[in-house]
Amino acid sequence: MSKSRPTPRPRTGAFNRKPAPGRTFKVTEPAELLVFLLAKLAPQGRNTVKSMLAHGQISVDDRVEKLYNFPLHPGQTVTVRKERTLAAPPLAGLRILHEDDAVIVVQKDAGLLSVATEQESELTAYRQLTAHVRFADPNARIFVLHRLDRETSGVMMFAKSEKVQQKMQNGWKEFVKERSYVALVEGMVKKTNGTISSWLKETSTLKMYSSPVPNDGQHAITHYKVLRANRNYSLLQIELETGRKNQIRVHMQDIGHPVASDKKYGAKTKPFARLGLHARILAFEHPVTGKLMRFETDIPKPFLSQFKEEPK
Known part of the structure; x- marks a missing residue:
């Protein structure tokens, strides 16, 4: 004999309720x-x-x-509303430091490409942030303001409209108040601070170099200060007066102290599987509000592990 089943009661719980309007x-x-x-x-x-x-x-x-x-x-x-919406797409190798209607500031990990060409399908900072802004608005876009090399970590920013992009790029030197990097370079840099100035050009194989001829190429100026040094490595604080492609990497090679792990520009050692370069500080005048925005990140621990004491 089959057992009798109780008559089901009408559902009055969550399945019958409409989402609360809030x-x-x-x-x-x-x-x-x-x-x-x-x-x-x-x-x-x-x-x-x-x-x-x-x-x-x-x-x-x-x-x-x-x-x-x-x-x-x-x-x-x-x-x-009480109900949570669907989760935004996760970010890989990327952390948002600030976002508003005009700009988005992020910290990028070493190994993540900033921007790729249309033909490339690789995951990039640009592609991830585009998906991020389109989660809230399907028509939203982001616009490139500057780049970091794949193996360089640190702070970078994007515009959220073409108008803001053009405004900032046309007045980049006026808007950007501070761009500071830390670099782990090979050998002991004996001069505690200095300025490197040269004219940068690019070879057919896309490698940058300092031209021996004045006014031949793009003028590049790099200021540096030694934070720590031993016989193997020096940790430098670097301020950019100009922002040329591979500028720091070329200038460090020029003074005989290539960036650690940078085989392309003369490094002979590889203390870690990334470039010894980190964009630590970015400060700029907000393109809409005019407010000074400043973002500072920590010096990567692998850089500090090359010294017994951490810089103050």
């Missing part, structure tokens, strides 16, 4: 989104509200907004 708040005065939410959602804590932003639970005028400092204006509507 709580809405009208903006009556200018404010940043995080500050506005903390006031409206009290006693919710700052970490809870930040988590809601990160998980796409906050919309401004029906568009998901994740930026803490997004500027709100009177008349806008902020919606807070």
